[in-house]
Amino acid sequence: MIKELHVELFRFDSKVDYLPYYKKYTIEYKQRDTILSILNKINNIEKFSFEPTVDFNLKINNLYMNANEFIVNIVDATSNEFIIEPISIYRATRDLIIDKKDFLEKIVSFKEYVTPMDMDEYAKNYELDYYASNTYDINRDYIGDHSLLIASDIIEQNPELKQDILSKISNADNGIWYHTSLENRVFNYDISKEHRIKTLLSMLPKVTYSGISASVNTKTHSADISQYFNGFNIASFDGLNKNSASAMIKESKANYVDISLKYEDLAPYSTLVSKDFSLKIAGNILIQAKDENADFIIVRGKSDVMLFDGEQKRIEKAVGREINLPVISQEQFVKLLQGEKDSSLLGFDKHKVKVSFL
Template structure:
């Protein structure tokens, strides 16, 4: 069966363009067509910069992937409207082609431990692990998840190098502490890579810290709604485990503000070496919700409220922008839906950002 895709394609020539722009296309595709075949079809209509090989990587609808992925699988996971971009807009040179110098230079830092042939293999296989990281968007000096995966291989193959390699990857300015999970950013992500990185973290000296939780599992019962939010715009932060409150928000008759950063990792280990890194991640989430006209954001639980609400003044300073966005937990939202209006019973009297809609 032949179906149609609506495509927005990133266009940019670093030699002549000041800003990127997008061109739109309607493209037909079949069940077994890949992203590469899609790019080839567009290129036959309108020439643009990309590499017509199965090793090429791009970003579609905020998911990073290889062009060998099937179009139907991406449609099932997202929609039939594709926004196609390079894996790093920051390093784009010609449309979907980027300058990979920074990625390759960080592989070369392991030259004492790996062969030139190994370097070529890592360059071919670990490109997405570097550019898809949310950490890369915030800290360009980050050594990259590809470096952590190389480090894991080096230690596994030669345990005598363990201390040297761990010292190298645990730099307080750009090391492993700033890692953020790729599981919600890379299409069909190989989770064994995340296990390797967590194994590296477990090899480092244990440090007790009072930072944000690495994971937050919130259980909220189904609300018996008596108080609706019709006319409100409500966003959510659902975290790595996708503890989504989207259905509750939609049931409340509010407009659900679907932000692309809702499944991000808050980098809990970064609090061991940096006061501001997690604040910047939280700030980007709040700014996106604010810019999408959210009246407030629903987060997972108390730990998130402590960060997004309790630290919002510090967050504003870290990102250099006023935010002033109310933050409530899923549990508080359920109570609101069930008709509770007492600010102190809801815990809103303890919030730093005033809940103005009560």
């Protein structure tokens, strides 16, 4: 069965263009067509720069993947409207081609521990792990998840090098502390990689923990609704475990503001070495919700409220922008839906950013 795909393709030439732009195409595809086949079809219509191989990496609808993925799987996960971009807009040189110098240099930094053949394999297999990281978008000096996976391999194969390698990857400015999970950013992510990185973290000395939650195992609530939110725009931060409040928001008759950063990792270990890295991640989430005209954002629980609301002034300073966006928990939203209007019973009297819609 032939179906249609609507594509916006990133175009940019660093030698000519000041800013990137996007060109639109409507492409037909079949059940077994891959991303590479679509790239080739567009290239037949109008030439652009990419690598015509199944190992070529790119970003579609904010998901990182290689060109060997089936189109139908990406459509099922997102939609039939594709925004196709390079894996790093920041490093783009021509269309979907990027300058990989930074990625390769960090592999070479392990040259005394691995063979040239190993380095070639790492360059081939770990590119997505480097560029897909949200950490990379915030801290360009980050050692990279690919470096952490290389470190894991070295320690496994040569346990006597453990302390040397741990010292190499635990720098306070760019080390493992800044790792953020890729499980919601890379399509069909191999979660065993995340387990390997967590194993590395477990090898490092324990320090006082911040209390910021990477994931929260809470059930999304349901409520008997007696108070609706017609006319409101409401965003949600769902975290790694995708504890989504979207269904509740839609049931409340509000407009659900779907932000692309809703499943991000808040980098809790970064607080051991940095005062503001997690604040920058939270700031980007709040700014995206604000820019999408959200009236407020729903977060998972108390620890999220403590960060997104309690630290919002520090967040504003970290990202260099005023935000002033009310933050409430899923539990508080359920109580609102059930008709509760007492600010103190809801806990809103303790919030730093006034919840003004009551």
